[in-house]
Amino acid sequence: MHPPEGPAWLVALESSGFAAAMRHWLWLYPFVEITHILGFVLLVGAAVMFDLRLLGVSPRIPVSDLARHLLPWSRIGLGFVAPSGLAMFSAHATEWIANPAFWVKLSLIALAGINAWTFHRWTFQSVATWERNTPAPAAARASAVASLALWTGVVTCGRLLAYL
């Protein structure tokens, strides 16, 4: 709506042919939005199911089996979410960079990533002792609570980008 203003690389990104196509092609933007939604359904859906298991839902399912089943789907979801998110960002780069929801969203994604990494690097190592019918350690449950809150926040901020 206004000529792009801001850091040169953002102006260049927003003025690129691809960003223009995102804004002007009739169905590209909706297609990219749908890709983004399908991606986070996989990513966040799988994470939530795993978090609930850590919190004691379906305690008969071995935790590491569930991790092997769900977490690859989370990564596939990430493969949809990241490029589609970048594509939408390119269309409004200078506008979004000034939007508080965008910065909160990126921060929450970073925290969710650190949370997942910490869990797999440390907490998950002892999984053999809490595979099934055993409460997960407090650190695992705390990580699950954090994951649920963080991903809820990420989706919330993503939607609020359009309303701020």
Added chain:
Amino acid sequence: MFRSTILRAAPAAVGLAIGLAGATAAIAHHGWSGYDASKPLTVTGTIKVAGYEHPHGYVRLETKEKTWVVTLAPPSRMENRGLPAATLKDGAQATVMGYPSRTDPDEMRAEWIAIDGKTTQLR
């Protein structure tokens, strides 16, 4: 113990979502909630600049009193309703009914736009 942890997690997630939404609702911009439906306006003027762009098209409408930035609908919806890009041309006369932005005194969101005697609903 399982249940109590879940009972703590659910409010944490929902609380964060509501908190974020609440904290930002006051400066809402793009959804219809960002416009004051209690102050409907109908203005007529000349289209100066038009953007047939995602997520919302717009025109800069020069009226006698002021120049409005009028936020329209997504291009795909306008195309479907018979308002292709070519109709939003510079210099065209347009009448717009809509609501003023709660935050930007120069912006309004159009409920409908009439160009050359053809009215297109945009919501």
